[in-house]
Amino acid sequence: MTETTAFRVIHARARRRRHPLRRWYRGNERAILSAAGIVSFIAAWQIGSDAGLISKFFFSSPVEIAAAGALEVQKARFWEDVKISASELAIGSLAAVLLAVPLGIAIGWYRGVSLTFDPWLNFFNALPRVALIPLVVLWVGLGFEMKTIIVFFGGFFSIILPTVEGVRTVDRQFLDVARSFRAPERLIFTSLVIPGTLPFIVSGIRLAVGRVLAGVIIAEFYAQTAGLGVMIARSEASLQSDRMLFGVLIFTVLGIVLTEAVGIVERYLQRWRPSLDLEEAA
């Protein structure tokens, strides 16, 4: 009797042997639930649409969108639009990376130069770049060049700013080590500055993904000449919401694929960084 009142007893909890199926679920819970989330979103949309809860006029059901997509991909006009949008995106983004990275490294390496450019870079980074569309139209008209330049602007400032920042914040301690070994500038550059800045560059590119996509869409909306954005806008004008949402879906997929691709590169570059929670693993 006195035993139980005098002590707080901490009992063991025996490990239960779980059913293998349940164990499999526990091991893959995240992936399973995540897939279930997406599937149930689509299912709810479809059911709601069929039951008349969601207006088919505005939001076609997933099945209708798929049907519209199946029809769309047979049209030569569609592939023409894809080709135009893809070229604008590819050329604009590539030019942005190829110019922003070396320029950013050069500017960042010279402290005075980087601080001189600071207000301008910050200004352009804070400016919604699509606001430049009417100006660029004044330069080169409504065609392919304008849209490519807008894509370029979308990517360029997103990448150059973190690049400058990355070079400027290269760890002083590492620089001291290199200098104490009398490393030549060239070596310091290739062995310290470049690897130290890479993560910054990649995170800039990740930000740029969303911006170049938004840039190409808005530029095409604005110009109304050609491209997937025009297909979306034209579908809206003719009240074909299934076809329009198919167009939006293409950009969704593109956004996910590009973001994931950059994420893979990012994780690869960070592989030498120790995970913070390692000691808690046990």
Add this chain to the structure above:
Amino acid sequence: MRSGHLALSARGVQMQYRDRGTGKTLLAIENVDLDVPDGAFVSLLGPSGCGKSTFLKIVNGLLPATAGEIKLHRVAKGREDAMVFQDAALFPWYSVLDNVAYGLVCAGVSRGEARKRAVPFIDLVGLKGFDDKYPYQLSGGMQQRANLARALAVDSAILLMDEPFAALDAQTRELMQAELLRIWNAAKKTVLFVTHQIDEAVYLSDRVVVMAARPGKVIADIEIDLPRPRPLSVKRTPEFAVYEERIWRLIAGEYEHARVASQPDAAS
């Protein structure tokens, strides 16, 4: 203030877990018995992987054991036990005062009252005047003082200390050991102290419980018969060296044992 009863009594404590990668069941702790008398200072000493920290977490209720039973002497009010964590265990967004008060807040005390009750403990651990500093403004030693004050403030019967000085530099560690004995003497607590440092365990403890790894088990329970109070100079006495030597042999013997046992593997 030793009343003669046991503050903690563990019987047959076992801990196994499943390795996520291999799916194999691993035995972290195998059948540990341990008695800690009220008011005593007992150390759990062993190499990493011997399950000493795991044992502490089981006592604290953070982990459930897979077999066995632990009894803690019930106290009139408040918790039976309070944990002093290893390092980086303060909330960086709280001042020293709020960190020390946090244990009381967890126990349901209002923020204002908890702060009031935390002040004397901040003074006790020697942090007077640092109440409104944030953790990043403190040295490692000072952070561990605050960590200790937080556990003392909840006024538990037993303090569980999980390698609290492991991350400190050698001089700071020695000073903190002496400080801990001063505070222990003032606060009249039972302490269960986990460490992998032989001299730390011998210097602080009434008893050193030596553990071996893979699976974790108790291999010796050694009474430290050195007079108290113990100045740091005790560490330079021959008696102290004898204890160190004895424990070192025990642990080294275990290592040798493990090395021989694993040799056929290495050859194949």
Add this chain to the structure above:
Amino acid sequence: MIAVRGAPAVQLLGRLRSSNERVFYGVFGFVGLTLAWEIAANTGLFRKSLLSSPSAIWKAGVIDIGAGTLWPHVGTSLEEFAIGFIVSVAIAIPLGLAIGWFRRIDYFLNGLLAALNATPNVALIPLIILVAGIGFESKVIVVFLSAFFAVVVTTFTGVQSIARRHLEITRSFGGSRWLAFRTVALPSTIPYILSGVRIGAGRALVGVVSAEFISANQGLGFYIGFFGTFLDTARVMLGIVLFGIFGVVLGELLRVVEHRFDVWRPELHR
């Protein structure tokens, strides 16, 4: 070189430079490039119709403000932005916190929200205009959507990255899960929330401009587009500069908020 070093003017410059390097170079860069732009435009280095010139933009601004034709546009854009953005953040932050805190809900919605976040939501502008018309409401909805997913996703990512050790402390002292949420999850997620708000603000601004380009009869985006069709480069540039200034001011405001919340973060005090 040695002679130059002794000149008093250069000495003064040097002192100024070392006393506040950032400001010195910043002002130098701003004034220098603005001057270069003005001179280049006036010496015919490039056609004025391409970039206008600082003085011409200034003049256009003075005229339009004096005539009262600029503020209604600025006001409309500000209003659309403010309402859409504030409502968006007010809903997105609690939602993100709730999603992150409950593991199963997090798993369930994670993929879906990541997909929606990766969608360039400006692509939905035609649909929104179809649903809500070309007026004020559709702009507010665009702003709302543009910011929403960025804030939700960064917020629940923040909750996911709470240090396990910190949650352990609350548990160790017998604190409830609700206490852990208030005292651990909330403060340690604030930096993530704020960076989400920053990203969301940028996207919301893009939303305002885009929606006003596509269909509007009021607003700064409309102003830029309108004068673009009239080849009035100075007013196009004026609109762009105002958007840029708005973006910069917004960024600075958020920085002030960040500092207010981050007194405990050492990296900001070095």
